[in-house]
Amino acid sequence: MSAVEVPSLYTAEVPYNRDARDPRAAAYETALKEILMRVSGSDLARNDAAVKELFPRPESFVMQFRPGANDTLWVSLDGQAIEQVLRNAGETVWGSDRPLTLVWLAVDWGQGEREIVSADDPDRTEGESRSIDRNRLLRTRVLDIAARRGLPLVFPLLDTTDLQMVTFADVWGGFDEMILNASERYDANSILIGRIRPSSGQSGRWTYYFSGTESSLNGTPEAVVGQVADLLASEFAIGGDVPLETVALAVSGIVSIDAYGDVHDVLDDIALIERFTVTEVAGDRVSYNVEVRGGADRLSRALRFSGLVETVPDDPMQTAAALEFFYED
Numbered sequence: 019m020s021a022v023e024v025p026s027l028y029t030a031e032v033p034y035n036r037d038a039r040d041p042r043a044a045a046y047e048t049a050l051k052e053i054l055m056r057v058s059g060s061d062l063a064r065n066d067a068a069v070k071e072l073f074p075r076p077e078s079f080v081m082q083f084r085p086g087a088n089d090t091l092w093v094s095l096d097g098q099a100i101e102q103v104l105r106n107a108g109e110t111v112w113g114s115d116r117p118l119t120l121v122w123l124a125v126d127w128g129q130g131e132r133e134i135v136s137a138d139d140p141d142r143t144e145g146e147s148r149s150i151d152r153n154r155l156l157r158t159r160v161l162d163i164a165a166r167r168g169l170p171l172v173f174p175l176l177d178t179t180d181l182q183m184v185t186f187a188d189v190w191g192g193f194d195e196m197i198l199n200a201s202e203r204y205d206a207n208s209i210l211i212g213r214i215r216p217s218s219g220q221s222g223r224w225t226y227y228f229s230g231t232e233s234s235l236n237g238t239p240e241a242v243v244g245q246v247a248d249l250l251a252s253e254f255a256i257g258g259d260v261p262l263e264t265v266a267l268a269v270s271g272i273v274s275i276d277a278y279g280d281v282h283d284v285l286d287d288i289a290l291i292e293r294f295t296v297t298e299v300a301g302d303r304v305s306y307n308v309e310v311r312g313g314a315d316r317l318s319r320a321l322r323f324s325g326l327v328e329t330v331p332d333d334p335m336q337t338a339a340a341l342e343f344f345y346e347d
Contacts, residue, residue: 105258
């Protein structure tokens with residue numbers, strides 16, 4: 019499974035209040051906080067004093083702006099400059115390569131109306147249009163908060179293939195193994211399964227799967243998507259004050275120039291890595307020295323996330339001198 023690049027981390031469309039003392043300055047400040055929420059996390063973005071200390075003049079980071087729809091302002095900020103400020107201050111930075119989250123959301127609307135929210139609205143009769151509207155609004159709410167957090171997120175197609183593998187009862191009843199099997203076709207890095215009953219006023223029941231771990235979450239769809247974004251940020255964001263370490267890495271299965279280039283592209287794209295050098299080439303095995311923030315464990319997780327396969331010594335008592343990975347074309 020590979021990461022999904024989020025190209026619009028440093029753009030935001032925010033309210034433009036013409037009655038404010040300085041409407042444009044207020045919009046720039048709002049845009050900055052929204053962008054900090056995506057790239058550094060909710061703790062910093064909600065700390066007004068810290069934001070003002072780090073970014074006393076938000077307008078100095080504005081690269082472009084233009085009027086948006088319905089009294090909004092579209093703003094593009096200087097991502098490199100913002101990242102530099104954050105790193106210099108020891109704040110965390112989460113890069114643009116992020117896991118794709120697949121959401122299976124079962125909704126009990128009451129009075130026997132139950133369904134799974136899909137990626138698009140299926141063809142329905144006129145009498146079922148209310149259900150289409152409800153699902154569209156719910157899907158839009160989830161996608162909007164995901165976009166605000168810079169979290170790539172999709173819903174299942176619920177086509178014939180999906181419906182042969184998963185039913186509403188499977189999602190609602192917690193038969194997660196069936197759902198995880200059905201999710202494989204989407205090549206998603208993380209899977210969020212929700213069960214909500216909007217009319218009850220109760221918190222939804224959610225299960226989140228990522229990197230071999232399972233977490234139970236509770237809350238509204240917006241709150242849970244925010245929790246998932248925070249969990250992933252804690253996994254992948256790196257603080258500017260984290261020291262560099264040199265880690266030995268060996269990658270086998272490199273049998274062509276294209277494979278060699280692919281591995282280097284993977285290493286170039288991992289935000290933890292400052293630089294890497296080739297130290298040896300022996301057959302299909304290439305060895306590297308990698309300067310990385312967060313140490314060998316964080317590098318190992320990032321490499322697995324990027325699609326390389328970790329290998330272990332044949333002798334379980336043997337301690338590997340280097341991280342060992344395999345490239346699969």
